[in-house]
Each structure stands twice: as C-alpha cells, then as structure tokens.
Amino acid sequence: MKAVVITDFGAEPLLTDLPVPEPGPREVLVRLRAAALNPFDWKVADGALKGAVEHDFPLVMGSDGAGVVERVGAGVNLFRLGDTVYGQFMNVARGRGSYAEYALVSEDGKIARIPDDLPFTVAAALPTASATAYQAIEAARLDTGQVVLVNGASGGVGQSAIQFAAHQGARVLATAAPDVAARLRDLGAHETLDFTAAPVAEQVLAAHPEGIDAVLDLISHPGDDGTAALAALLKPGGRLISTNHAADVEALAAREIHGVNLSSNTSRAELEALAGLAAAGKLRITVDSEIPLADAPAAVARARSGHSRGKTVILP
Ligand SMILES: NC(=O)c1ccc[n+]([C@@H]2O[C@H](COP(=O)([O-])OP(=O)(O)OC[C@H]3O[C@@H](n4cnc5c(N)ncnc54)[C@H](OP(=O)(O)O)[C@@H]3O)[C@@H](O)[C@H]2O)c1
Numbered sequence: 001m002k003a004v005v006i007t008d009f010g011a012e013p014l015l016t017d018l019p020v021p022e023p024g025p026r027e028v029l030v031r032l033r034a035a036a037l038n039p040f041d042w043k044v045a046d047g048a049l050k051g052a053v054e055h056d057f058p059l060v061m062g063s064d065g066a067g068v069v070e071r072v073g074a075g076v077n078l079f080r081l082g083d084t085v086y087g088q089f090m091n092v093a094r095g096r097g098s099y100a101e102y103a104l105v106s107e108d109g110k111i112a113r114i115p116d117d118l119p120f121t122v123a124a125a126l127p128t129a130s131a132t133a134y135q136a137i138e139a140a141r142l143d144t145g146q147v148v149l150v151n152g153a154s155g156g157v158g159q160s161a162i163q164f165a166a167h168q169g170a171r172v173l174a175t176a177a178p179d180v181a182a183r184l185r186d187l188g189a190h191e192t193l194d195f196t197a198a199p200v201a202e203q204v205l206a207a208h209p210e211g212i213d214a215v216l217d218l219i220s221h222p223g224d225d226g227t228a229a230l231a232a233l234l235k236p237g238g239r240l241i242s243t244n245h246a247a248d249v250e251a252l253a254a255r256e257i258h259g260v261n262l263s264s265n266t267s268r269a270e271l272e273a274l275a276g277l278a279a280a281g282k283l284r285i286t287v288d289s290e291i292p293l294a295d296a297p298a299a300v301a302r303a304r305s306g307h308s309r310g311k312t313v314i315l316p
Helices: 039-045 121-127 129-141 157-169 178-187 200-207 226-231 249-254 266-277 293-303
Strands: 002-006 013-015 027-038 064-072 084-088 102-106 111-113 147-151 171-175 191-193 212-217 234-242 257-263 285-293 311-315
Touching: 002 293, 013 293, 027 121, 027 129, 039 293, 064 102, 064 121, 084 121, 084 129, 084 266, 111 266, 121 129, 121 266, 121 285, 121 311, 129 157, 129 212, 129 234, 129 266, 147 157, 147 226, 147 266, 157 171, 157 178, 157 212, 157 311, 171 200, 178 191, 191 200, 200 226, 212 226, 226 234, 249 257, 293 311
Parallel strands: 147 171, 147 212, 171 191, 212 234, 234 257, 285 311
Antiparallel strands: 002 013, 027 064, 027 102, 027 311, 064 084, 084 111
C-alpha cells in the first residue's frame, strides 16, 4: 500500500510502499477513503511524544481518517466487513497512522460508524479538531449571554468551537483574517477581530472594557506572552483554555482565573455524537482542500506555517 511515513524524528515525510497490514485479534483493517491533516501530525513527527511513548519507524503519519472495514481479526464483534467508520488511527508504538491506503485499529480504539449521509471527507475532518473544540467549550462552562473569545478561530478547532459556543448561547468573538471573517460570522461568531491589523487583546478591550468571561486560546505557546495578554481581559471567575499548554494555571488562580491546559482525548461515544451533529447539519465543517496522498508531504510543509482556512483532507 501507499503510505506517507517518516523514518526518524524530524525526517522529511516520504511517500512509500508498505505491506498491507494484517489485522490481529480484535483489530480492524480499514481501507481509508479520506484522512485529515492536524498540526499534531507534524508535531508528533518532530518528536512531540518522544520519550513519553515508544515509536516504531517507518512511522505512518497522521491520526484522523475515514473509510470502509475491509478485514476483521479474530474476536472482533463491534464492526463488520463493509462498515463505514471514522476516527483516530495514530498508534506511534506500532508505526500506525492515517496517511495511507489502509490502517489498522483496535476495535476498542477511537473509531465509530459514519452515519449514511456523511461524506468520508467530512468524517475524516472531524475527530481531532471537533473533539478538541467540544471539550474546550465544555471546559469553558459558558452560560447564556457570556462572552467568549476564540483566538485562532479560523482553523479546524476554531471553526467548530465557534459553533459549540454559539449553541450554548454565548456571545462569540472570533479572530479572523479579513477573507474568512464572513464565513466565521455565518458559523455563529457575533464579532470578528482582524488579528493581522492590531493586537487581539487591544481590540477586545476596546469593544468590551468591562471584561469577558472566557478565552479559548489556540495560538499562544509556552514562553510567549500571548496567553497572559488574553487572560488580562477576563473578569474574576473567568476561564482560560489553552490547547498548547500555555496557561500558567497557578498564576491565573492567583487572579481568580481558572486556567485549563487541554489535552483532548476522544471516545467512541463522543465520535458518534460529533458525526451525528455533522450529519444533521448542526456542526458544519469547512474542507478547505482535498489532495492526493502523494501531495501530503507538501501539505504538511504548508501546515507548519500555521495558516489554514479549515481542514486539508487527503484522498488515499
Ligand atoms: N491539546 C490538544 O489536545 C490539541 C488538539 C488539537 C489541536 N491543538 C492545537 O491547537 C492549535 C489549533 O489547531 P487547529 O487544528 O485549529 O490548527 P489550524 O487548522 O492550523 O488553524 C490555525 C488557525 O490559526 C490562525 N492564526 C494563525 N496565527 C494567528 C494569530 N496570531 N492570531 C489568530 N489566529 C491565527 C490561522 O489563520 P491564518 O490562516 O489566517 O493565518 C489558522 O486559521 C494547534 O496549535 C494545535 O496543535 C491541540
């Protein structure tokens, strides 16, 4: 099978041929019809999990994917041949990922069935970004009418987070370059802030001098001062959720701000719920581009720049 692999940490992604893997006991072999890029994919390739988990090289890149169950191992009883499934396929200890024509996953893993009317491309785009968005907005504990800033709103996580926050009745402030602002307002953002024009914190302060209730920060990293500037916007009792572990939880607590460094971790039940929302049109996913597997290495290089207008989907 064709697959995009790395042969070591930090190595260039490479399109190569690998044997189609055999499902072991309670494993499912999925013929992937779509896979989706996430920043985590290249972060793992660069060694984000080095030291924490064993890695088996060549390591197939990628986590998220959707496809059809082609073979099942002994003892599988949750899935059958021909089931359409989606979820997370990354297993670095076994060298497994989703940028490939086939992927193996444990039937107890993070996979779920796809509702009939949900395209593979949309299903593949859901797991990491939308599960993270869902969990981040849950962690923000928004009440009706509260104001939340989504910093990094134009990407995969941000676009879903806007929708979940708006659904909770919050007033959503979303950062966006001008070309994507209308799209984010259509998804439920009440105000958009052009992060390319002026610092986001200054813009929020000007529009909401009384303070806001929550910040979902998808952009700041440990060591930069982005999160602290955004935390200064919060009222006492406010909540700051960081997806890049940039929240200094103790320092925030001293100011009566609840900080959360989120590590998302989805489940079959959550995946079923997300797919159901997407199939019902209640969660809208922007597939920004669809590319062949051979173009995945170039797409990974582009993704490193941090620019996106939704999800990049690979068609293996
Ligand atoms: N902890 C976890 O469990 C977890 C899970 C998922 C994701 N994450 C992290 O969360 C972050 C977001 O993920 P994603 O999948 O949404 O990424 P993404 O799809 O690449 O989106 C990033 C978005 O941020 C925008 N952006 C870039 N610079 C910005 C700035 N200075 N201010 C405001 N927006 C800016 C980009 O817009 P332009 O294209 O206009 O530049 C792009 O739309 C990543 O760092 C990812 O690693 C963590």
